[in-house]
C-alpha cells in the first residue's frame with residue numbers, strides 16, 4: 001500500500017491526512033477492535049470526542065498497539081457544557097486520563113454554542129502547558145466562526161464540518177483561508193448515504209482505477225487538500241479506505257466531481273435548536 005500524505009497545520013504540526021473516525025461506535029470491543037485493526041493496517045490518526053463516549057477504548061487500543069505515542073495522532077472534542085469558567089481546564093485533565101496519554105494532538109470545540117470564547121482561552125493555556133499540541137473548532141458555520149478567529153491568540157488549526165461531494169463547503173474554505181485554518185470533513189462518505197455512494201460517476205471512475213466508489217470519493221477529498229477520517233467497523237472497508245494513495249484523479253475528473261455539489265447537507269439543525277439540544281446533553285466522565 002502506498003504511503004499516506006500529511007497536512008501541515010498553521011502551528012507547524014503535521015497531521016496524517018487520512019484517519020479513522022469512531023462516531024457512534026460503542027465503547028469497549030467495537031471501538032477497541034476498529035482502532036486496533038486500523039493501526040495494524042497503517043492508520044496513524046484517530047478522531048474521537050468526549051460526546052462519543054469511547055475515548056477509553058481509543059486510548060487502550062493505541063497503548064496496546066505498541067506504536068510509539070508520537071507516531072499516532074489523536075483528536076478529541078470538548079462538549080459545550082465543558083466550556084469556560086475553569087471547566088475546560090478540568091475537562092482536559094479528565095480527557096488525558098480517559099485516553100491514558102500525556103498529551104492530546106488536536107483538541108476541538110465540538111459545537112459553536114456556550115462559552116466558546118472562554119473555552120478557547122483555556123485551550124490556549126493547555127497548549128502552553130504542553131497538554132495539547134493543536135487546537136481547532138468544529139461546526140462553527142455562523143458568524144461565531146469569525147468572532148472566535150478574531151479573538152483567538154492561537155488561530156484555529158482546523159475547522160471540522162460536514163463535507164462531501166454533495167456539500168463541498170467552498171464558501172467556508174474561503175472564510176477560513178485568512179487564518180490558515182484547514183478543513184476537516186465529517187461525513188466524508190455522506191454518512192454512507194446510498195444516493196451518494198451509488199452516484200454513477202464514482203462507479204465509472206472506480207472502474208477505470210480498479211477502486212470502489214468509496215475509494216474514489218475519499219481520493220477526491222485527499223486531492224482537495226481536506227483532512228478525512230471515514231468511519232467503519234468492517235475490516236475490509238477499513239483496509240480499502242486507506243488504500244487510496246496509489247492513484248490520482250485527473251484535473252478533469254476532479255472537476256466532474258466538483259460539479260456534483262448541490263448544497264445538500266445530511267445533517268441540518270438551526271442554531272437556536274443547537275443551543276437547546278446540545279446544552280441538555282452531558283457526556284458521562
Ligand SMILES: NC(=O)c1ccc[n+]([C@@H]2O[C@H](COP(=O)([O-])OP(=O)(O)OC[C@H]3O[C@@H](n4cnc5c(N)ncnc54)[C@H](OP(=O)(O)O)[C@@H]3O)[C@@H](O)[C@H]2O)c1
Nearest residue numbers: 021022023186187188189190191192214230231232233237
Ligand atoms: N464534529 C462533528 O460534529 C462530527 C459529526 C459527525 C461525524 N464526525 C466525525 O467524522 C467521522 C466520519 O463520519 P461518519 O462516521 O458519520 O460518516 P462517514 O464516514 O461519511 O460514513 C460512515 C458510513 O460509511 C460506511 N463506509 C465506510 N467505509 C466504506 C466503504 N469503503 N465502502 C462502503 N461503505 C463504507 C460505514 O459503514 P461500515 O461500518 O459498514 O463500513 C458507515 O455506514 C466520524 O466517525 C467522526 O469521527 C464529526
